[in-house]
Amino acid sequence: MNTEVATPDNLVGPLAVINETPLREIRAEHASRVVRRIVDKESLLKRLDVAAFQSAH
Amino acid sequence: MPGPAGDEAGGAHPLSQFVMKVHGRCDLKCDHCYVYEHADQSWMIKARAMSKDVARAAARRVAEHAARWRLPLVRVVVHGGEPLLLRPAGLDELITEIRTPIEAVTRLSLTMQTNGVRFSPAFGDVLKRHRVRVGVSLDGDREANDRHRRFANGSGSFDQVRAALALLRTPAYRDLYAGLLCTIDVRNSPERVYEALLAEQPPAVDFLLPHATWDNPPLRPDGDATPYASWLSVIHRRWLADGRPMRIRLFDGLHSTARGGPSGSEQLGADTVDMVVIETGGEYEQADSVKTAYDGAPATGLSVLTHSVDEVSRLRPIAVRQRGVAGLSAVCRSCPVVQQCAGGLYAHRFRSGHGFDSPSVYCADLRVLIDRTNEETRMHEADAKPEETGPADVIDQIASGFGDEATIGWLTEQERSVTRALVAATVEQHGETTGWLTLTALEQGHAGAVRHVLAHPYVRAWAVGMLRTGDHEGMPYLGGLAAAAAVHASVPVETDVRIERGVVTLPTVGTLYWPEPITAAARIAAEPGELRLTGPDGVVLTVDLSQPGAAAHWQPARHIARDGWSVRIEDGDPARDCHGWTPAQRLDDHAVGHWRDSLAAAWRLIDTELPEYAPALRAGLKVIMPLEPDPAGRQRASTAMDAFGSLSAAPVGPAELAVLLVHEFQHAKLGALLDLYDLHDPDSDARITVGWKTESRPVEAALQGVYAHAAVADVWRRRAARDDPRAPELYAMYHRWTVDAIAALRETGALTPLGDDFVGRMAATVASWDS
Ligand code: SF4
Numbered sequence: 076m077n078t079e080v081a082t083p084d085n086l087v088g089p090l091a092v093i094n095e096t097p098l099r100e101i102r103a104e105h106a107s108r109v110v111r112r113i114v115d116k117e118s119l120l121k122r123l124d125v126a127a128f129q130s131a132h
Numbered sequence: 133m134p135g136p137a138g139d140e141a142g143g144a145h146p147l148s149q150f151v152m153k154v155h156g157r158c159d160l161k162c163d164h165c166y167v168y169e170h171a172d173q174s175w176m177i178k179a180r181a182m183s184k185d186v187a188r189a190a191a192r193r194v195a196e197h198a199a200r201w202r203l204p205l206v207r208v209v210v211h212g213g214e215p216l217l218l219r220p221a222g223l224d225e226l227i228t229e230i231r232t233p234i235e236a237v238t239r240l241s242l243t244m245q246t247n248g249v250r251f252s253p254a255f256g257d258v259l260k261r262h263r264v265r266v267g268v269s270l271d272g273d274r275e276a277n278d279r280h281r282r283f284a285n286g287s288g289s290f291d292q293v294r295a296a297l298a299l300l301r302t303p304a305y306r307d308l309y310a311g312l313l314c315t316i317d318v319r320n321s322p323e324r325v326y327e328a329l330l331a332e333q334p335p336a337v338d339f340l341l342p343h344a345t346w347d348n349p350p351l352r353p354d355g356d357a358t359p360y361a362s363w364l365s366v367i368h369r370r371w372l373a374d375g376r377p378m379r380i381r382l383f384d385g386l387h388s389t390a391r392g393g394p395s396g397s398e399q400l401g402a403d404t405v406d407m408v409v410i411e412t413g414g415e416y417e418q419a420d421s422v423k424t425a426y427d428g429a430p431a432t433g434l435s436v437l438t439h440s441v442d443e444v445s446r447l448r449p450i451a452v453r454q455r456g457v458a459g460l461s462a463v464c465r466s467c468p469v470v471q472q473c474a475g476g477l478y479a480h481r482f483r484s485g486h487g488f489d490s491p492s493v494y495c496a497d498l499r500v501l502i503d504r505t506n507e508e509t510r511m512h513e514a515d516a517k518p519e520e521t522g523p524a525d526v527i528d529q530i531a532s533g534f535g536d537e538a539t540i541g542w543l544t545e546q547e548r549s550v551t552r553a554l555v556a557a558t559v560e561q562h563g564e565t566t567g568w569l570t571l572t573a574l575e576q577g578h579a580g581a582v583r584h585v586l587a588h589p590y591v592r593a594w595a596v597g598m599l600r601t602g603d604h605e606g607m608p609y610l611g612g613l614a615a616a617a618a619v620h621a622s623v624p625v626e627t628d629v630r631i632e633r634g635v636v637t638l639p640t641v642g643t644l645y646w647p648e649p650i651t652a653a654a655r656i657a658a659e660p661g662e663l664r665l666t667g668p669d670g671v672v673l674t675v676d677l678s679q680p681g682a683a684a685h686w687q688p689a690r691h692i693a694r695d696g697w698s699v700r701i702e703d704g705d706p707a708r709d710c711h712g713w714t715p716a717q718r719l720d721d722h723a724v725g726h727w728r729d730s731l732a733a734a735w736r737l738i739d740t741e742l743p744e745y746a747p748a749l750r751a752g753l754k755v756i757m758p759l760e761p762d763p764a765g766r767q768r769a770s771t772a773m774d775a776f777g778s779l780s781a782a783p784v785g786p787a788e789l790a791v792l793l794v795h796e797f798q799h800a801k802l803g804a805l806l807d808l809y810d811l812h813d814p815d816s817d818a819r820i821t822v823g824w825k826t827e828s829r830p831v832e833a834a835l836q837g838v839y840a841h842a843a844v845a846d847v848w849r850r851r852a853a854r855d856d857p858r859a860p861e862l863y864a865m866y867h868r869w870t871v872d873a874i875a876a877l878r879e880t881g882a883l884t885p886l887g888d889d890f891v892g893r894m895a896a897t898v899a900s901w902d903s
Binding site for chain 2: 083087088093105113126128
């Protein structure tokens with residue numbers, strides 16, 4: 076039965092691979108891991124998109 | 133036999149995971165299924181599907197329990213049988229019944245486990261609306277999957293499942309995709325299974341050992357004493373060598389328990405199992421896997437219609453699962469790997485006459501697997517370059533509030549890799565374009581030029597936009613990147629671009645302005661020393677690149693540099709509009725002169741007043757994106773998390789600009805760190821009251837605010853030492869905001885151990901100011 080509790084994720088390993096790969100050869104599964112963490116964050120993972128400063132005066 | 137299921141084992145305790153069987157039948161007839169094919173045959177007498185009344189009663193019981201124990205989060209797994217046998221409308225109704233009472237008292241995380249065969253856009257829309265994440269069962273390649281996962285007529289389900297997964301990967305439903313569940317059969321090739329699973333790009337994979345007990349031991353072909361360890365080790369080695377492209381829960385759990393962390397799974401490790409199953413008719417049961425033991429094994433005799441969750445939690449078979457290692461057999465308790473294994477899955481320990489008081493029937497495999505996994509991981513980490521886990525002090529460096537050039541350089545590299553991955557993903561999603569083909573061809577001989585262009589901060593903002601929508605209209609942006617790289621490389625290219633509201637951007641090179649603010653397809657030819665843009669009606673704009681100046685239709689990139697600082701003014705790229713405020717339109721020379729003066733003076737101030745912040749800013753800040761001024765004259769500045777290296781601001785004087793640069797770049801540094809590491813539980817929707825905003829803030833926003841305001845407090849602390857009359861009051865205010873918010877953040881319980889560490893270091897920095 077799949078009752079997962081997430082252990083903390085990190086992107087460092089996949090990024091090290093991507094960094095050394097020519098654009099054309101970046102594998103979909105590596106890219107999709109980045110997409111999930113960076114792009115698919117709006118609905119299920121709440122990430123801040125913009126940190127804005129506006130003075131009060 | 134274990135004691136009667138109704139045995140009470142003492143006081144009630146909190147349970148936070150509930151598996152709800154919303155449909156009791158399945159459209160597949162897998163021969164390894166524990167519901168239909170194992171000892172427990174109670175499915176024959178259970179309700180076919182969960183009624184609305186039962187769902188409502190179950191949810192009320194869960195809500196009442198969550199309220200009594202003040203549970204911060206309840207997890208509900210929508211399960212079967214096959215939950216998609218409910219039609220979309222039925223599923224919608226049932227999930228609504230489940231959500232309403234629970235969400236009135238606590239947070240709810242919903243997942244569904246399905247065979248995927250019936251998954252469709254109609255189901256996807258229902259699940260999306262209710263934010264239900266979907267796990268799909270797939271046993272590997274066609275041969276592996278269809279060995280067991282077949283319809284009643286004997287035909288395989290592989291094609292239907294793959295179609296479902298393809299649908300789950302589209303932008304509309306990608307958020308829902310939780311992962312794959314693969315039941316191991318050692319007769320399948322582990323390499324082929326791994327590759328087939330990987331090809332589905334799952335966020336996570338869980339491998340399940342086939343259900344077995346000491347009475348019904350698992351298949352062990354060819355006399356290999358530990359075939360399951362051998363099979364999984366092949367995958368473990370391959371997965372490490374591939375750079376862990378997906379999460380594999382079993383291995384993540386072993387890596388975590390090897391360092392004393394939680395396993396995150398009930399298969400291995402001593403995490404307490406605080407789970408109960410609610411059957412279609414409302415009966416409470418133990419974990420499904422216990423069905424494999426003996427007929428009636430999971431039954432508790434209690435029901436949501438008549439009993440509370442507290443009453444179930446007192447039952448011995450449920451309570452014993454809470455005791456971790458202390459609840460295991462004597463053999464396991466004295467086993468050297470007990471902290472990582474903890475007797476394996478509960479159901480696998482069953483032996484007639486001994487109940488569940490034995491090691492796992494997979495004991496030999498588990499011992500070998502754990503030792504081997506630990507060893508393989510050690511060897512891999514010893515071989516790996518240090519970058520693979522990040523510099524050891526990256527968290528320290530950023531938490532100190534500053535970050536040296538090497539740390540910021542490393543973060544910048546990671547951000548560039550993120551951009552590369554996202555650009556590649558846009559092509560995977562929308563298909564190849566001439567711009568892409570040109571860019572990748574250029575990369576072969578001129579990798580430096582392509583890297584330079586991809587370092588433009590708004591490439592990522594553009595890619596994120598493309599990946600969040602199904603609309604491919606914006607893809608010719610890649611043509612602008614290719615043309616820019618070609619200019620840097622002095623190589624002739626011709627490619628498609630798009631005039632977007634009158635603009636074609638060649639990031640890092642310059643911006644072409646079409647005479648009218650149209651949006652239309654166009655073609656660009658970059659020759660050494662010349663650009664030619666051909667737009668609608670064959671109109672051609674030509675740029676002589678040997679002439680440094682601007683023209684009505686051409687604005688070369690403008691750089692402002694002094695004393696080791698250098699930024700580019702970005703006022704052309706349409707993708708820059710991601711900062712929450714209106715970007716300024718093309719700046720005239722006067723406006724750029726104003727920026728030049730303000731920046732030069734602000735940099736001098738930072739170098740003299742705030743020298744610790746200077747190295748990070750110099751290394752990381754590459755672009756200033758001017759904003760329209762605020763009509764009320766207030767300062768405006770922002771950092772977009774999808775544009776590392778850029779900062780937007782409305783025109784402002786040097787003293788304020790110095791503070792803004794420091795404040796905003798704190799956001800950028802922390803944003804880049806959060807791209808890489810989990811400092812907080814992303815599922816947490818805790819809200820924190822902070823001094824700098826009237827409304828309470830989510831965890832990440834509060835963390836960002838604390839980090840950036842601590843720096844502002846630091847600025848005023850230093851200015852106080854220089855007898856600035858406003859400084860003591862401002863320092864006191866920012867300091868109080870920071871200290872209070874740090875305390876509030878720590879109280880949420882939403883920080884990961886890394887996040888706790890980070891906040892602790894930040895608190896220590898702030899505390900050191902008082903002395
Ligand atoms: S390896 Fe065997 S003895 Fe050790 S904890 Fe696991 S099941 Fe128990």
